[in-house]
Structure formats: C-alpha cells, structure tokens
Amino acid sequence: MIVADRRIAFGRIALFLVALLVGGAFAGLAIEATGSSGGALEAFDDYLLRIARFTLWQALLSTLLSVLPAVLLARALARHPAFPGRAFLLRLFAVPLALPAIVAALGVLALYGRAGFFAPVFTALSGERWPGIYGLSGILVAHVFFNLPLAARLFLNALESIPADQWRLAAQLGMGARASFRFLEWPAMRAALPGIAGLVFMLCVTSFTIVLLLGGGPRATTLEVAIYQALRFDFDPARALALTLVQVLLAGSIVVALTRLGASLTGDANLPVAPRRMVWRSMSETIFNTALILASFLFVAGPMAATVIAGLQAELGRLVAEEAVREAAMTSLVFAALSAALCLLLSLALVAARRALEMQRGALSPGFLERATDSGAAMVLIVPPLVIGAGWFILLRHVGDVFSFAPVMVVTVNAVMAMPFAIRSIRPAYDAASARHERLCLALGISGWNRFRLVDWPALRRPAATALAFAMALSFGDLGVIALFGSDQVQTLPYLLLQRMGSYRTEDAAGLALFLGLLCLALMFLADRLGKETE
Amino acid sequence: MSTAKNNPADGAGIGLENVRFAYPGGTAMNFNLTLAASDIVAVMGPSGSGKSTLLSLIAGFETPASGHIRIGGADVASLAPHRRPVSMVFQENNLFSHLTVAQNVGLGRSTSLRLTEEDREAVSKALRRTGLAGKETRLPQALSGGERQRVALARVLIRKQPVLLLDEPFASLGPALRDEMLDLIAALHEEQAMTTLMATHDPRDAERLCRTMVFIEAGTVAGFGPASEFLAGNGSEAFNRYIGGRREKR
Numbered sequence: 001m002i003v004a005d006r007r008i009a010f011g012r013i014a015l016f017l018v019a020l021l022v023g024g025a026f027a028g029l030a031i032e033a034t035g036s037s038g039g040a041l042e043a044f045d046d047y048l049l050r051i052a053r054f055t056l057w058q059a060l061l062s063t064l065l066s067v068l069p070a071v072l073l074a075r076a077l078a079r080h081p082a083f084p085g086r087a088f089l090l091r092l093f094a095v096p097l098a099l100p101a102i103v104a105a106l107g108v109l110a111l112y113g114r115a116g117f118f119a120p121v122f123t124a125l126s127g128e129r130w131p132g133i134y135g136l137s138g139i140l141v142a143h144v145f146f147n148l149p150l151a152a153r154l155f156l157n158a159l160e161s162i163p164a165d166q167w168r169l170a171a172q173l174g175m176g177a178r179a180s181f182r183f184l185e186w187p188a189m190r191a192a193l194p195g196i197a198g199l200v201f202m203l204c205v206t207s208f209t210i211v212l213l214l215g216g217g218p219r220a221t222t223l224e225v226a227i228y229q230a231l232r233f234d235f236d237p238a239r240a241l242a243l244t245l246v247q248v249l250l251a252g253s254i255v256v257a258l259t260r261l262g263a264s265l266t267g268d269a270n271l272p273v274a275p276r277r278m279v280w281r282s283m284s285e286t287i288f289n290t291a292l293i294l295a296s297f298l299f300v301a302g303p304m305a306a307t308v309i310a311g312l313q314a315e316l317g318r319l320v321a322e323e324a325v326r327e328a329a330m331t332s333l334v335f336a337a338l339s340a341a342l343c344l345l346l347s348l349a350l351v352a353a354r355r356a357l358e359m360q361r362g363a364l365s366p367g368f369l370e371r372a373t374d375s376g377a378a379m380v381l382i383v384p385p386l387v388i389g390a391g392w393f394i395l396l397r398h399v400g401d402v403f404s405f406a407p408v409m410v411v412t413v414n415a416v417m418a419m420p421f422a423i424r425s426i427r428p429a430y431d432a433a434s435a436r437h438e439r440l441c442l443a444l445g446i447s448g449w450n451r452f453r454l455v456d457w458p459a460l461r462r463p464a465a466t467a468l469a470f471a472m473a474l475s476f477g478d479l480g481v482i483a484l485f486g487s488d489q490v491q492t493l494p495y496l497l498l499q500r501m502g503s504y505r506t507e508d509a510a511g512l513a514l515f516l517g518l519l520c521l522a523l524m525f526l527a528d529r530l531g532k533e534t535e
Numbered sequence: 536m537s538t539a540k541n542n543p544a545d546g547a548g549i550g551l552e553n554v555r556f557a558y559p560g561g562t563a564m565n566f567n568l569t570l571a572a573s574d575i576v577a578v579m580g581p582s583g584s585g586k587s588t589l590l591s592l593i594a595g596f597e598t599p600a601s602g603h604i605r606i607g608g609a610d611v612a613s614l615a616p617h618r619r620p621v622s623m624v625f626q627e628n629n630l631f632s633h634l635t636v637a638q639n640v641g642l643g644r645s646t647s648l649r650l651t652e653e654d655r656e657a658v659s660k661a662l663r664r665t666g667l668a669g670k671e672t673r674l675p676q677a678l679s680g681g682e683r684q685r686v687a688l689a690r691v692l693i694r695k696q697p698v699l700l701l702d703e704p705f706a707s708l709g710p711a712l713r714d715e716m717l718d719l720i721a722a723l724h725e726e727q728a729m730t731t732l733m734a735t736h737d738p739r740d741a742e743r744l745c746r747t748m749v750f751i752e753a754g755t756v757a758g759f760g761p762a763s764e765f766l767a768g769n770g771s772e773a774f775n776r777y778i779g780g781r782r783e784k785r
Contacts, residue, residue, distance in 0.1 A: 163627070165629070168616070169623075169628075172621070173617060173646050174618075183631050187633045
C-alpha cells in the first residue's frame with residue numbers, strides 16, 4: 001500500500017501546517033502570558049467582565065430575534081408552496097450569507113444610519129434629529145439581517161423533509177393551521193432548532209466586522225473588537241491576551257455544548273424545491289403569512305437595495321481610476337487567489353489521507369490521525385480568525401515589523417478558515433470516486449501523480465472549483481486578520497473601505513462596498529452553480 | 536365491532552366522468568370509471584401509468600383540470616380532502632413518528648387530540664380489532680412494518696368513511712404478512728362495507744381480496760371487469776402482457 005502511505009504523508013503535512021498556524025497563535029499568547037503574567041492578570045477587570053457580558057447578551061438577543069421569526073417565516077413559506085416570487089425570495093435569502101459583513105454593515109448604515117435613507121422619516125416621526133442606529137440596536141439589526149434568512153432557510157429544509165404523504169394525511173384528517181403546526185411542522189423544526197440556534201449564536205459571538213462598524217464605544221463592544229482595539233490602538237498586549245483567552249474559552253465551550261447537541265457548525269441550506277403539496281389554509285392565515293413574508297422580504301432586501309443605491313451615487317469613475325483603489329483591489333485579488341489555492345491543497349490532502357486511513361484500517365475503529373483529518377479542520381471554527389491573528393501579532397512583534405507579515409497571515413488564516421466548507425464540498429466526490437476506482441487503480445498499478453491526474457481529478461474538478469470560488473469569496477470580503485495586520489503598505493479592499501469610513505469619506509465607502517459586494521456575489525454564484533452541476 | 540354493526544357505514548358508489556389531469560410536463564390523463572357501492576376493486580397497471588394519480592384524484596390530493604368526481608351521487612371535485620368521505624392508507628408514512636399508537640389513531644376523531652371518553656373507547660376497540668391491543672403507548676419506531684399499517688387501518692376503522700383507498704399498502708411487507716393484512720381488510724370490509732380501491736402490482740393481492748379489476752395504462756382506464764376473469768387471462772391482451780411480464784420476473 002505505497003499509494004495510501006503517500007496520501008497519508010501528505011495528510012500529515014497538511015495537518016501539521018494547520019496545527020502550526022493555530023498552535024503558533026497560542027504559543028504567542030502563552031509566551032506573552034508567562035512574560036507578563038502580572039499585566040495579564042490585572043487586565044481581568046470590570047471592563048473585561050462587562051465586555052464578555054455584552055458579547056453574550058448581544059449574541060443571545062440576536063439569536064432570539066433571528067430564530068423566532070424564522071420559525072414563523074419558514075412555516076409560512078412551507079405552507080405556501082406556490083407563493084408568487086417564492087423561488088426568488090429564497091434566492092434572495094441566500095445573498096446575505098454570501099455578502100461580506102462589511103458590505104452588509106454599510107448597507108444597514110445607508111438605510112438606518114444618521115444620514116441614511118430613512119433618517120428623515122425617523123426624524124419626522126420622533127420629532128428630534130435621528131441619531132442613527134449605532135450600538136446594540138445597530139448590531140442586532142445587522143445580525144438579524146444575516147441570520148434570519150439563514151435560519152429560515154434551514155428551518156424550511158427541515159420542513160421539506162416531512163414526507164408528502166404526511167401533508168396529505170393532514171389534509172385528509174382536516175388539520176387546520178394549529179393542528180398541523182402541532183403535529184407536522186413543529187416536530188420537524190424542533191429537531192432542527194438546537195443546531196440552528198447554536199449556529200446563529202456562535203456566528204454572533206464571533207462576529208467582528210459588524211460590531212466594529214455598528215457598535216459604538218465601550219458600551220457596545222464585544223471581545224473580538226476589544227482585542228482589535230487593544231492591539232491596534234492602545235497597544236496593550238496584556239489586555240489583548242486576557243481578552244483572547246476569555247474569547248477562546250467562551251467559543252470553545254459553546255462549540256463543545258453544540259457538538260453535544262449534535263449541531264452542524266458549517267450550516268448549509270440547499271435551495272429547497274417545493275414539492276407538490278396539499279395545504280388547506282384559512283383566509284386569516286393566508287393574510288398573516290403574506291404579511292410576514294412581505295415584511296421579511298423588505299427587511300432583507302432593504303439594506304441590499306440601500307447598498308446599491310448609495311454605491312451608485314458615489315463617483316465610481318473616479319474611484320476606479322484611483323491608484324489606492326486599484327492597488328487594494330489587486331492585493332485583494334492576489335491574496336484571495338493564493339488563499340483559495342492553499343485552502344484547496346490542504347483540504348485535498350486531508351480528504352485523501354482520511355480516505356486512505358479509512359481503507360487501511362478496514363473494520364477497526366478510526367484512529368487518532370483519521371479522526372484528526374476528519375474533524376480537525378472543523379476545530380478551527382472554535383478559534384476565530386481574529387484570535388489566531390491576535391496570537392501571531394503578539395508573537396511576531398518580538399521578531400520584527402509585525403505589519404510586514406501581513407500577506408502571509410492574511411493568506412494562511414483565510415485559507416484555513418475556508419477549509420471546513422471546502423472539505424465538505426470535496427469529500428463526497430473523492431470518497432465516491434475512490435470507492436469506485438480504488439481496486440482498479442491497484443490492479444492496473446496507477447498511482448501517485450498519474451492517478452491524481454487521470455482518476456481523481458476528473459471527479460474532483462467541479463467540487464474543487466466550488467471550493468475555490470467559495471474560499472476566494474470568503475477571503476476577498478474578509479475584514480479580520482487584515483484589520484490587525486493592515487497598513488499603508490498592505491491594503492485590501494475591505495481594509496481600504498474601513499479607512500475611508502474612518503475618515504468620513506462615506507461616498508467612497510459606499511462605492512467600494514458596491515464593488516466588493518458584487519464581486520463576492522459573483523464568486524458565490526459561481527460556486528453555487530458549479531456545485532449544482534456536480535449533483 | 537358492535538359500534539360498526541349498530542350504525543354500519545355503508546359504501547358509496549364512485550363515478551369519474553371525463554376527469555382530465557396532467558402533472559406539469561407529464562402525460563395527459565383522462566379517467567372514466569363507475570364503481571358500485573361496497574365493491575372491492577384492484578387497481579393495476581404498469582409503474583407510472585396513473586394508478587396513484589387516480590386514487591389521489593378521488594381523495595382530493597390532486598385537482599382535475601376538468602370533469603366530475605362523484606361519491607355517493609354528490610360531486611366532490613371542489614371539496615377539500617377532509618370534506619370527502621374518504622380514508623386513504625399509503626405505502627409508508629401513515630403515522631406521525633412522535634405520537635403514540637393511540638394518539639395516531641385518535642387523530643382520526645379529533646385533530647386537536649381532545650378525545651371524549653367515547654372516542655377513547657372507539658380507539659381502543661379499533662386497536663383491539665386490528666390486533667394491536669397492549670401497544671397503545673408505543674411509538675411507531677417500536678413497531679414492525681406490518682403493525683404500522685395495522686395502526687393506519689385502525690384509524691380507518693374509527694373514521695368510518697364509506698370509501699377506502701389503499702395505495703400499494705403492503706408493498707414493503709413479506710408474503711405471509713401480506714396475506715394476513717389482506718384477510719384483515721376483507722374482515723373490515725365485512726363489517727363496514729366501504730367501497731375499497733387498492734392499487735397493487737401483485738396479482739395475488741387482487742386474487743385474494745378483490746372482486747373487480749381496473750386496469751390502468753397510459754393515464755386511462757384500459758380494462759374493467761370481474762377480477763377473476765382478468766386473472767384467468769380472459770381480460771385484455773395488454774393486461775396479460777403486463778401480468779406476464781411480472782410473472783416472469785419472479
């Protein structure tokens with residue numbers, strides 16, 4: 001089994017690299033902790049406690065405000081399989097997931113901000129000048145904008161898994177809205193509820209960009225934003241260390257709790273196709289459902305429309321011609337491409353190694369290495385990009401100019417962040433191809449590069465392209481590591497956008513947001529299309 | 536089943552008159568059929584010929600593009616499924632997996648599960664009648680495939696509708712269990728005399744239970760007559776070809 005051995009070797013290398021990235025961050029934190037234990041201990045003060053409490057509080061509220069309406073919305077959509085524009089609405093609901101957080105935050109501001117499109121309305125209504133939604137309310141609106149559509153789609157998936165015959169049975173027995181919610185819809189959604197709520201909660205606890213842009217001052221700051229501020233503005237590594245430890249502990253315990261609940265942390269909603277279905281609705285229920293669907297449509301479409309309108313008002317021609325913008329776009333593109341390529345490489349190595357190990361052991365239970373290749377990549381979800389970045393930031397400042405490491409850090413961290421998604425897209429195709437061809441390859445003696453080129457790659461081409469496009473989009477729109485490591489020398493588009501906002505060049509920011517949003521959507525659309533054709 | 540004998544739910548005649556229907560992108564179907572009250576009918580035909588669609592049209596799960604569907608003389612084409620005097624048993628998924636056996640049957644009386652003492656009595660009678668006594672509090676996952684179908688039949692019993700539709704109800708059961716279930720249906724028919732339509736692929740099902748044969752081909756009724764004639768090979772050429780093909784497969 002020389003072939004298998006080589007695949008396992010590559011898998012070991014990939015695992016080592018991922019471990020190095022995460023471990024290095026922790027090493028940085030540990031060194032700092034032993035060096036300045038006094039400072040770090042002092043940093044555990046009321047301020048930190050307040051931030052930790054706010055982090056959990058906003059995540060809890062965001063989860064409630066996203067998940068509860070999503071239950072009603074998914075139910076409404078399931079009960080109106082022929083609702084006009086239903087397919088379009090579901091497609092629209094997939095957009096926030098593909099949108100960089102910075103673009104969404106700007107969209108929310110363009111709509112509800114102090115100078116937003118709704119500001120005159122709110123001013124007239126309240127009688128005093130509209131202060132804009134900063135702070136908790138801004139964070140909540142943006143989080144719900146992201147997570148309500150996600151949760152609704154996931155719940156709808158759960159509802160679509162109800163067998164058609166049971167809908168028929170309900171129709172024959174004459175179940176009204178209440179009875180069919182009780183016997184049909186709620187049981188299906190209740191099973192999915194812990195996973196969905198957990199996913200949303202986790203996303204909100206680790207949310208950085210939204211809170212950075214919409215949170216206001218020390219009253220509305222989360223741990224991640226506080227880490228960023230400690231490193232970039234106060235340059236207080238001791239405090240950053242304390243904050244990071246709390247964040248890792250928090251995120252870690254949530255993930256452990258969630259895995260106990262059997263939740264999937266890489267939430268994914270396929271576009272559900274409404275099957276032919278019997279639903280009998282009363283008039284009042286139809287009116288209620290229609291109002292609900294319309295309201296959520298307006299809520300989700302609003303910030304997107306505002307992004308487009310505000311973006312078109314910017315001097316797009318001048319922006320495109322600007323040297324800094326072009327450079328940032330180029331840098332972003334190169335970083336995203338490198339990061340996606342690295343992500344694909346690492347993911348392939350892990351997937352192939354897992355399969356090889358699985359075949360080697362036969363019916364024995366999986367060993368440590370196999371389990372590490374299987375779920376090791378998912379563990380990066382516990383450690384948010386900003387935390388990895390913070391660890392390395394603290395470590396690297398002993399080595400030299402921290403900001404000169406920006407390219408390496410951005411590319412590697414973003415690559416690892418996209419790995420759980422890439423692996424999920426590649427693994428089924430690889431395992432299926434392997435199951436079909438493994439013996440034949442052994443019999444014919446096809447191995448190594450030839451095997452990859454002739455046997456594996458044709459089966460992997462499409463899922464690999466999906467993974468590439470997805471990883472690129474993720475990296476392209478990310479404002480995490482770059483927020484820490486960015487400087488005048490190394491700027492990506494999201495970083496430039498942040499700077500323009502900081503210097504109150506709102507029009508420029510709006511124009512850049514439009515550009516960034518469209519590019520990420522195009523990439524996500526591509527990933528989706530390629531993924532569909534595989535199936 | 537003294538309740539059933541005290542107020543027998545007699546069968547109702549069924550009539551389909553130029554009932555046209557097509558799934559989006561599917562072949563056009565057109566059904567004409569008259570069935571006597573309390574008959575037991577086998578609905579046979581190749582896969583995709585429209586057997587299930589015929590049952591769905593009668594039950595109201597599909598709405599015909601045109602034509603009339605009469606049950607007991609009343610046109611039901613515009614009625615919601617639960618307003619039609621029909622009970623249906625599917626191949627699977629007849630039960631809600633999170634409800635007990637008794638609750639699943641009780642849904643036949645009240646969709647809010649607010650059952651009167653009399654309802655409860657009817658449920659346990661029906662369960663006894665279908666051989667499920669003592670299993671009232673089990674969940675469907677703790678039942679065998681045959682037992683699950685018995686629960687569905689118990690619910691049919693307490694609903695006492697004059698028409699019973701069976702859509703390949705025993706396709707996933709073994710031969711001995713099948714015969715048992717067919718005998719159970721025959722016994723229930725003795726008591727409630729409901730007009731019964733059973734879609735099936737197995738000529739032995741039809742032989743054991745049914746009086747009348749409806750042969751469906753390409754979305755229309757291609758043969759109709761006494762089941763014994765068809766099964767003896769005196770029906771239509773097409774029916775013999777279909778049955779012949781199935782016999783060779785065994």
